[in-house]
Amino acid sequence: MFHSRHKHSERDFTLERLKAARVTVAQLLEEDPIYAPIFIRLENEIAAEEAKGDPLARARAIVATQSAMA
Template identity: 55%
Template sequence: MATFRVSALALHACLHAELILTIVRPFRTCHSVIELLPHTPIENMPERLERLKAARLKIAQLVLIDRVYLPIFDRLEKEIVTLERDEKLMERARELVRAVQSD
């Protein structure tokens, strides 16, 4: 049991350091997690989505150790849902344009 506790604390310290360097520091000054990502063309939305999902996984690990990270996890969840919705809408728009162009 003590070994697990030490491992959990070590994991927490490692993830926390990575979190501070990559997510939390810029997160405090942004209105949206998406603002943290480089502004790229709409075609690169899948890459942005994958980065958010990777961040969500790291935060999920931290949430299991300390609930203080729960608001960040919630915000990432909402951003992912928004990006997935936007990606579906973009695909629908592409389909419509292709249909008109092929006529």
């Protein structure tokens, strides 16, 4: 049981860090469009983290990632 809680809190920590990074990169993007690929990557990483445990959401995250790369 402890292991499950540990995994959950680790996931939450990762998601919080990704969201904080997204805010920082969004601010940079306002100044210079060169940061757009990093912003898109963070958006995709956040979607992937949020989709863990939900197969349909994971599938949508994969499709979104592929669309962003095209």
